[in-house]
Structure formats: C-alpha cells, structure tokens
Amino acid sequence: MGQARLRVLVACEYSGVVRDAFARLGHYAMSCDLLPAEVPGSHYQGDVRDVLDYPWDLMVAHPPCTHLSVSGARHFADKRMDGRQQAAVSFFMMLAKTDIPMVAIENPVCIMSSLWKKPDQVIQPWQFGHGETKATCLWLKGLSLLKPENIVDGRESRIHKMPPSPDRWKERSRTYSGIAAAMANQWGG
C-alpha cells in the first residue's frame, strides 16, 4: 500500500528547502514567508496567520529567532523593554499551539527552553551529512525524534566565520538540505 499524501505547511521558509524535500516524496507541500520564494514552487508570500487554519497534516516552522536566540542575549534588556521579545515569543507560541496534528518547530538555542519548555531534541548538521556545527532545537508534537541519517567528520562552525554582508542572515538561517531530507524521509515516510 502506498503512503498517504500529506498536506505539509513549511512556515517561515523562503528557501523552499524543506518544502521541496517533502514535495519530492509526493506530498503536497507549501512554504510560506513574508519574502518571495527563492526557488519556484508552491509558496504563499504573506503572513503565516493567513494560511494557518487550512487543514494541514504537518507543519514544520522556522519562526524568526533574532529576539529569542541566546547569541543575542546582550540585547535582551532593550528587546524586553520595547516588547520585541514578547512579540517574538508570542509568534512562536502561536505556531506551537495550532491544531495541526504533527508539528515541528525549529530554532537555535533560545529563551523558549526556559520560558516555555526544553526542546524535544537538539540536532547538529554533522548528523545529517554536513561537516558543520550549529545546535538546532526541535520542539515536536505528534512526531518521532529525528534520527541521524549520515554522521560525517568535520566540526567546522561555518556560520560564525561568514563575513558580514546584507545576506548573511539568510545564509545563516537557510535550512540544511540533509536535515530537510531527513524530516521528509522520517516524518513523511
């Protein structure tokens, strides 16, 4: 018997990396971002709230981490004072509380661990074919822990070595293809 075709929302994704990993396996996958899609495919350019109540089976969400990540902790006092952090937390929690039966929320090490709950797992790109380090937290609902698929040598922190540029944040936040493939294989299989 063939596998069920899932309706998959990839929230806060402009790259199409996770969307296309699910689409390649025959699922209906749509990305959504305020930005246009980097590569052609099913994409809603706009606020994720506009499409959240569609009957999705599975959502992978990458909410913005700028005001949550511990790497920006030195600015937390200002961000709390003017409400930017509260707004970012509220957006994260909106995604966490949807009725979608299977949900994965991805973020770097961030304040949600203490403010809400610890992530279900912390994964690294080197567990999925990329010889790099970047601790990535996953909060999961209705999904199994993601199993490493291709552990490789190399523990380079490429992200920290990137030179300043207007697109640096995009390069830093783009999902690794090996992690996207594992999500599709294991959660959409």
Ligand SMILES: C[S@@+](CC[C@H](N)C(=O)[O-])C[C@H]1O[C@@H](n2cnc3c(N)ncnc32)[C@H](O)[C@@H]1O
């Ligand atoms: C950390 S980046 C995630 C990028 C993702 N990993 C990828 O490969 O494309 C967060 C993204 O959230 C998007 N975003 C912020 N607010 C949003 C909203 N209300 N609705 C949809 N997307 C939003 C931003 O434009 C940004 O591209």
